[in-house]
Amino acid sequence: MSNLLLLFTCLLLGIILQRIKGFPKEAHLVLNAFIIYVCLPALTLLYTSEISFQPNQALPVLMPYILFISSFVFFKILAPLLNFDRSTTGALTITAGISSISFVGFPIFELLYGKEGLKMGVLMSQAGSFVVCGTLGLMTASYYSSSEPSIKKMLRSMFSFPPFLAFCIAVLLNISNYHFPVFAGEILQKIGSPFTILALVSVGLQINFKKESFTQKPLLVGLFFKLFIAPLIIYLIYLILLDEKTWLSEMCIVGAGLGSMNTATIIAINHRLNPALASLMVGVGIPLSLITTMIWYYFLN
Known part of the structure; x- marks a missing residue:
């Protein structure tokens, strides 16, 4: 109960700070930058280097790939039926197909x-959703915007992202069986510890519901897939088909239903794939997903 209270307290704090005169309007950008360049690399180095890899840990890694492929097929079939143009279809495929595992998922996990x-969230993010975003996401954006995908650009984007670079280093440390000294582990832990609070406050600073947003058919369809169909697909595959009734499978279902990834939205906007819709998928989807993921969590338990 205290964990849920912490979650909603941080969100409420962000919403309140939005309305305080004199408080920087772009404060969430500063928080996000601090999280990306400081907190996430520290946590990634600490936890990934200590993970003892097991076969069932393929579940959180594979989930983002299953989710994106499902999104691509879903909107490819639905677009002609609902008269969505290529720009709208591309924006929905990318934003609904990639969850915000780091910013929203880590504190919830x-x-x-x-x-x-x-620990499993770090694995799901760096080996899963971020790789999907930097490869399949970019290729899909290029496909729907009729531009040519660049492998060089994709690799540059992936390896210039501090948490992913930290993940690669941590994997090498893990393989070489290197363990951080106790004092180094404590330092990394303390550097990364503000992450949960800062990430949730950042999300609260970005919450902005507008009545007219909920009259847009593409947005409603995108949110329906992201918040309900996506976790249902992972539920059917992991718990029913594979019969993996573990907390790790449940976490994957919760992760599939999280709001859209900020980086995926930026890719859609940069490729001119319905920028307004892509922004709404994050601005409306993330706060709503905090409610729906809690519903999924209690349903699974």
Whole structure:
């Protein structure tokens, strides 16, 4: 109960700070930058280097790939039926197909599943959703915007992202069986510890519901897939088809239903794929997903 109260308290704090005169309007950008360049690399180095890899850990890695492919097929079939143009279809495919595992998922995984949940979240993010975003996401954006995908550009984007670079280093450390000294581990832990609070406050600073947003058919269809169909697909595959009734499978279902990834939205906007719709998928989808993921969590338990 205290974890849920913390989650909503941080969100409420962000919403309140939005309305305080004199408080920087772009404060969330500063928080996001601090998280990306400081907190996430520290946590990634700490947890990934200590993970003892097991076969069932393929579940969180594979989930983002299954999710994106499902999104591509879903909107490819639905677009002609609903008369969505290529720009709208591309924006929905990318934003609905990639979850915000780092910014939204990490604090939720830690609150619901403890330190082990955060460790698996790092794996899901860096080996899963971020790779999907930098490869399949970019290729899909190029396909729908009729531009040529560049492998060089994709690789540059991936390896210039600090948490992914930290992930690669941590994997090498893990393979070489290197363990950080106790004092180094404590330093990394303290550097990364503000992450949960800062990420949730940042999300709260970006919450902006507008009545007219909920009259847009593409947005409603995109949110329906992201918040309900996506976790249902992972539920059917992991719990029913594979019969993996574990907390790790449940975490993957929760992760599939999280709001859209900010980086994926930026890719859609940069490729001129319905920028307004792409922005709404994040601005409306993330706060709504905090409610729907809690519903999924209690349903699964």
